[in-house]
Amino acid sequence: MQKDLEVNRQLIKSIIDNTSDSIYIKDTSGKYLLFNKAAEKTCGMSADDILGNDDTEVFKPEEAEIIMSGEKKMMTGKKTMTIIEKLTYKNNEVHIVSSTKGPILNQDNEFIGIFGISRDITKSKILEKRLEKSLEEQQLLIDNLQAGIIIHDANSAVLSCNKKAEKLLGLSLEQMQGKLASDSDWRFVSKKGSYLELDDYPVIKVTKKQSAIKPFIIGVDTTRKENRKWLLVNGYPVLDGNKNIEKIIISFIDITDSKKNEEKLAKQNILFRQMEKAAKIGGFKFNVQNKTQIWTKEVFHILEVPINNGAPSVPEGIEFIVPEYKEMAIKAIDKAINYKESYNQEWEVITNKGKRRWVQTIGHPIIKDGIVTDMQGSLQDITDRKKSEIALEKSELKYRLITENAVDVISVFNTTENKIVYVTPSIKKLLGFTVSEFLDINIQDVFAKEFSGIVEKVIPKHIEAFKSDSNSEKPHIMEIQETCKNGDIIWVEVSSRYEYNTNGEIEVVSISRNIEERKKAEAEMLRLSYRDQLTGLYNRRFYEEELSRLDTPRNLPISLIMADVNGLKLTNDAFGHQKGDELIVRIANILKEEARADEIISRIGGDEFVILMPKTDSKGAEKLIERIITTLSKEHVDDIVLSLSLGYGVKNVYSESMDKVFRYAEDEMYRNKLTESSSMRSKTLDVIMNSLFEKNIREMHHSKRVAEICEFIATKMDFNQEEIKQIRIAGLMHDIGKIGVNDIILDKIDKLTDEEWDEVKKHSEVGYRILSSVNELSEIAEFVLAHQERWDGKGYPKGLKGDNIPIQARIIAVAEAFDAMISDRPYSPKMKMDEAILEIKKYAGTQFDPEIAEIFIKYYNRAW
Secondary structure, eight states, X not given: OHHHHHHHHHHHHHHHHHOSSEEEEXXXXXXXXXXXXXXXXXXXXXXXXXXXXXXGGTBOHHHHXXXXXXXXXXXXXXXXXXXXXXXXXXXXXXXXXXXXXXXEEOTTSOEEEEEEEEEEOHHHHHHHHHHHHOOSSHHHHHHHHTSEEEEEETTSOEEEEOHHHHHHHTOOHHHHTTOOGGGOSSEEEXXXXXXXXXXXXXXXXXXXXXXXXXXXXXXXXXXXXXXXXXXXEEEEEEEOTTSOEEEEEEEEEEOSOHHHHHHHHHHHHHHHHHHHHHHTEEEEEEETTTOOEEEOHHHHHHHTOOGGGOOOOHHHHHTTBOHHHHHHHHHHHHHHHHHOOOEEEEEEEEOTTSOEEEEEEEEEEEEETTEEEEEXXXXXXXXXXXXXXXXXXXXXXXHHHHHHXXXXXXXXXXXXXXXXXXXXXXXXXXXXXOHHHHHTSOHHHHBOGGGGGGTTTHHHHHHHHHHHOTTSOOOEEEEEEEEOTTSOEEEEEEEEEEEEOTTSOEEEEEEEEEOHHHHHHHHHHHHHHTBOTTTOXXXXXXXXXHHHHHOSGGGOSEEEEEEEETTHHHHHHHHOHHHHHHHHHHHHHHHHHHSOTTSEEEEOSSSEEEEEETTOOHHHHHHHHHHHHHHHHTOEETTEEOOEEEEEEEEOSTTXXXXXXXXXXXXXXXXXXXXXXXXXXXHHHHHHHHHHHHHOHHHHHHXXXXXXXXXXXXXXXXXXXXXXXXXHHHHHHTTGGGGGSOHHHHTOOSOOOHHHHXXXXXXHHHHHHHHHTSGGGHHHXXXXXXXXXXXXXXXXXXXXXXXXXXXXXXXXXXXXHHHHHHSOBTTBOOOOHHHHHHHHHHTBTTTBOHHHHHHIIIIIHHHO
C-alpha cells in the first residue's frame, strides 16, 4: 500500500511539474503554497522567490490588488470561476491568460485555500488577431478595414455582418443571418456581367481552397438591376486548433464611386493604425531607386525611433539588424528586387535604444512595366514568441538529453503501422540491441513466448478503453519477460500510456525497466517463506498448502508419516543447541535420502517431521519407515544416538478427513515413542557420562569416589538396599551437568571470574535437566539439583535450608566436599585426611547437615 501511494505521489508531482499550464495554490491569506515550473517560466521568477509571498511579489501593484480583491469575493461565494486576464508581471512581460480559480474546502465545507490553473493564450490571441487582419499587401489590408464584412460559419451560413455590409448589399442582418450563400437575396455578377456559378462565390472559393483567396471584383444585384454595385472582394478562413475551418470572413469595398472609396481609405488608415498597434505590426514601403522609406507609426515604435525624425533610408534601416542576420536580409531584398520574389523572414534587431528584439518581416515587390519600382510589406514584433520558442527548444533539448541518457528505456509503438517507431539508446543496456536494430524488430519477437499474446489481446483492449475516454487513461503497468539479443530472457517492468500523434494515430508510449534482480529476490523470498532455514526442508506453511493441493481423488491413496526426534532436548541440554542442530540436520538428510522425489518432507516443529506420500498405500509407507530405521541404526553424530519415533496413517477414501489421518499417524508415533525414547535416553545418558569422563579423567575418579562415600554413609544411616543403590547412582552422576562447562574453566588454576563462576554454578541445573528427561532417573535428578545447597540456606541454585534439602543431596554435599579436599585440584593442593575431617567438622551446622557430618566423621575415618 505504501509503495502504491509513493508511486501515485510521484506521478502527480511529475504531471504538475511538466504540464504547460501554470498551477498554483494559495492559503487563506493569499500566500503561495505551490508554484509549478510552467508558472515560474511565465512570470520569470523561481518558486523559491514566490512561495510564502502574495501577488504583490509577482505582479505590478495595481494588478496584484485587483487579483487579490477578486479572489476575496470568490472566497465568500465559494465558487469556481474562469476568466480571461491581461497580466503584467514584475519582469514587465504582459501575458493574456485564461484562468480557472476556485476555493479549496475541507470536509466541513470550510475555506482553507485557493487553487488556480492558468493557460497563457497570448500567442494564440496575437495569432488570431493577425489571422483575422493580415492581408498579402498593405493596401488591401487598409481597404478591408473600411470594407463591408460578412462572417460565415464553416457551411457558408451567415453569422453576422457589419453595417457597411448591410448598406452595400441593401439587406439587414436579420434578412441574411442563417442563410447559405446559395439562398441569399442577392446574386453575384462577373466582370463580364454574367451571373456567377455557386462555386465562384467568394465564401465557396475560400471553403474549397481552405485558405485565403486573392482579391477579385464582382458585381452584386440587390433589388433592381440598376442598383448594381461593384465590389472588390476578399476572403479568408479562421482555423481552429486542428486546422479546420471555424469561420469564413468575406470583406468587400464599394468601388462604384471613387469619392466614397477615398473616404473609406481615410477611415481605414485610422483603423489600421489601431490594429497594427495592438498586434505590434507595422507597415513599410521603400523606393528601389532612391532608397527612401515610408514607415507606419508602429514600425517607429518597434525600433524605438522618434517619429519626428522620419523613416531612415534603406541602408540606414538595415543597420538595425544584428550582424549575423544582416547578410540574410540583404540577400532577401536583392532577390525580391532582381527576381520579383516576395520574402518572409525572422531577424533579430537592435533598437535605437539598444534593446534586442525579434521581428518578422514580409516584403512584396511592386512591379510596373515589368520592373520592380517599390517594395512594401509588414514588420511585426515577435520577441515574446521567439523567447517562448527558444525556451521550448532548450526544454526539449534538456528532456531529450534526459530520456536518451536514462537507464530506463523509453519507446513508442505505433498501433497503425504495428511497429516500434522510437526507442532511446538505453535499449542497448537493457536488451543488447542498437537503436536501429531494435526499430527493425517485430514487436511480437521482443516478448518471451508466454507473453506473445500482449499485442493481439492486451493492447487492443487498452486501445478501446483509450478511445472511449482518452482523458482518464491511466498508465498500464505490466511485469513481462523479454528476449535479449543474445537469447537471454529477462524480467522487465513496462509502464505504458496511450496517446494520439499529430496524424491522429494511436501510439503506445512505454517506459521499460530491468527488474531481473528484483524478481530473483522475490523468488528467493518466496522460496525461503516455504523452507525451513536449518534443514532446507519445507516448513509448516508449505506443508499445509501442499496438503490442501494434494487432497484430491486422483492422488488416492495418500499416506502420511509422522516422525519425532527422540532425545533432542537431552542433547541440547547436555551438548548445547549447536549439537542439537547437527542432530536435526543429519536426520533431515536421512529422510531426504530415503524418500522418493515426489514425497514431500516438511519440518513442522522443532523435533517433528511429516512426510506426505501421494498415491502410496500402507505397504509403501511401511517400507519407507523400515528404510529410515535401518539407516538411523548405522548413523551417529559424535557418539550421539540418532533415534526417531515414527507412525503413519493412510487415506483411502476421499470423504475421509486428512486431519483424521494426521491424528492417527501422530497417535501411532507417540505409542512407539513410549518404548523407544526411554531406551534412547538411557543410551544418550551413557554417552554424556562417557563424554564427561573422556574430556576430564579427574572428574571420572572424583565421581566414582563420591559414589562410594555416598554408599558408605547411606549404609551407616540404615538406608534400605534400593535407597543405597539410588544414592550411589546419584553420587556417580552428581556432576553430569559439567558436560556443558568449558574445559578451560574446569582446569583453571587462577581464581575464577564472576562470569566463570556463574557458568560453573549452572552445572547442578543442567544435570537436573539431563537426568529428569529419563523417567527412572527423575528422582535422582532432584538430588543432583540440590547437592550444592547448604544447611544454612546460602547454597544454590534455590537457596534451600535445613531439612528442606533432600537428605540424599545433603549426603552428596558431604561426600563431594571431602573428596574434593583430599584430591588434587588445579586451583588448590590436596589436604591430608585428618585435615579434611577437621574441615567437615568445622562447617557442620553451616555448610553441612550436622547429623550426616557426625556419622561421616565417626565411621568413615575408621573405615579409611
